[in-house]
Amino acid sequence: MSNYYQILGVSKDATPGEIKRAYRKLAHKYHPDKKGGEEAKFKEINAAYQILSDPQKKSQYDQFGKTGFDSGGFQQGFDPRQGFQGANFDFGDFNFGSFGDIFESMFGGERTGARRSYQPQRGSDLEINLKINFKEAVFGIIKKIRIQKQILCEHCSGSGTEPNTKLKTCPKCQGQGTIRNARRTLFGHFIQETVCDQCRGEGKIPERPCKKCREKGWVKDNQLIEIKIPAGVENGATLRLSGAGNAGEKGTKPGDLFVNIAVEQDLVFRRKGRDIYSKLPITFSQAALGSTVETNTVKG
Numbered sequence: 001m002s003n004y005y006q007i008l009g010v011s012k013d014a015t016p017g018e019i020k021r022a023y024r025k026l027a028h029k030y031h032p033d034k035k036g037g038e039e040a041k042f043k044e045i046n047a048a049y050q051i052l053s054d055p056q057k058k059s060q061y062d063q064f065g066k067t068g069f070d071s072g073g074f075q076q077g078f079d080p081r082q083g084f085q086g087a088n089f090d091f092g093d094f095n096f097g098s099f100g101d102i103f104e105s106m107f108g109g110e111r112t113g114a115r116r117s118y119q120p121q122r123g124s125d126l127e128i129n130l131k132i133n134f135k136e137a138v139f140g141i142i143k144k145i146r147i148q149k150q151i152l153c154e155h156c157s158g159s160g161t162e163p164n165t166k167l168k169t170c171p172k173c174q175g176q177g178t179i180r181n182a183r184r185t186l187f188g189h190f191i192q193e194t195v196c197d198q199c200r201g202e203g204k205i206p207e208r209p210c211k212k213c214r215e216k217g218w219v220k221d222n223q224l225i226e227i228k229i230p231a232g233v234e235n236g237a238t239l240r241l242s243g244a245g246n247a248g249e250k251g252t253k254p255g256d257l258f259v260n261i262a263v264e265q266d267l268v269f270r271r272k273g274r275d276i277y278s279k280l281p282i283t284f285s286q287a288a289l290g291s292t293v294e295t296n297t298v299k300g
């Protein structure tokens with residue numbers, strides 16, 4: 001099998017620009033949608049470019065050469081946990097977690113297997129549109145609106161556990177919080193640890209989950225929200241109300257609420273930056289001869 005430099009037809013000391021140009025030319029030529037395109041070749045070119053265009057992967061490839069990459073897995077996204085079929089190395093038992101960093105730096109891959117602790121999800125952000133009139137925008141106003149969102153479950157105070165009941169040891173992981181799987185790979189046996197999905201890594205589950213929120217720690221409800229709109233707000237501005245978004249899982253930090261302000265056009269007044277213009281009907285003679293007239297300001 002030819003190496004990635006040969007596939008792109010560049011030398012080992014090609015500059016990133018040269019690599020890019022070579023890739024574009026070949027990708028253009030072999031693109032499967034084109035007449036005379038070759039899908040296999042196109043994939044090969046892309047796989048080569050994926051490595052050589054990334055300085056980190058390129059240096060790993062230069063360093064480790066064919067040992068890892070050419071064995072075929074990389075184009076499909078190499079998963080170190082899958083290992084190489086039929087490979088028969090055995091370096092004894094390694095804990096995958098402690099070895100994970102090496103995999104990460106070698107393959108730049110995602111460490112799906114080594115997640116140790118489960119972080120409850122922070123609440124998501126919400127976004128609403130709010131229309132206000134011209135005077136409200138000029139002077140500022142407090143608007144109260146109802147929005148449907150996740151709010152903290154009052155029944156369990158967000159804990160997800162029915163009040164006055166205990167926690168029990170998670171039956172799935174026996175309280176470990178993780179589930180261990182042994183796998184044989186090119187580099188030996190690995191103990192792969194995944195976070196227990198039943199207790200989410202906590203090792204304990206409620207004896208009786210909160211009957212209102214069913215362990216989530218939040219419920220859906222309408223909430224009246226007070227939005228303080230500052231004086232001089234501009235059309236199209238977005239206000240951020242920190243913590244006014246959806247409640248998080250099990251009492252974690254809520255998301256934010258983003259309020260997009262639309263200012264209705266006024267029949268008389270118009271705003272340009274910090275100035276306010278107003279329309280004032282005058283007669284022809286007033287215009288021709290000049291005259292002093294009275295007009296309302298936005299204050300009346």
Ligand SMILES: [Zn+2]
Nearest residue numbers: 170173196199
């Ligand atoms: Zn568990």
Ligand SMILES: [Zn+2]
Nearest residue numbers: 153156210213
């Ligand atoms: Zn609850």
